[in-house]
Amino acid sequence: MAQLLATEIDLEIVTPEACLFSGVVGQVFVPGIDGVIGILPGHAPLLSELGIGIIEYTSSEKHTRLYCSNGFVEVLGARVSVLAEVAVRPEEIDVTVAKSDLRESEAELRSGNPDTDYQAVSVRLRQALAKLEAIQG
Secondary structure, eight states: OOOOOOOOEEEEEEOSSOEEEEEEESEEEEEETTEEEEEOTTOOOEEEEEEEEEEEEEETTEEEEEEEEEEEEEEETTEEEEEEEEEEOGGGSOHHHHHHHHHHHHHHHHSOOTTOOHHHHHHHHHHHHHHHHHHHO
16 A cells, blocks of 8 residues: 655744744754755654754745754654754844844954864854844845
């Protein structure tokens, strides 16, 4: 007997503080540590670490973007669970703070200061860029 392929995904996005989304979507994109992971119905099982970036999904003809930073994504059958350390809706991001973080990080990286923790500053820079990208859509 032929097995029908899934046409929808049950998506759940949670942080330690709240469930940001739980519902049916047609597709979802999450930032993996090595690039964006696109998940369509029928995706193979997957467990991956989240990086810093944008979660995107479409539900009921509405396209949604969220900033996220670190965590895990699990794909099992037609269910996708995103467990993010931080996930924020664009309207909850302070643009002024994100732009300030971007300017300060860039200046610190250009400074040539031998005491600079380049890894930490790089993370702050990527976070600021992803927040601004989430806002700008």
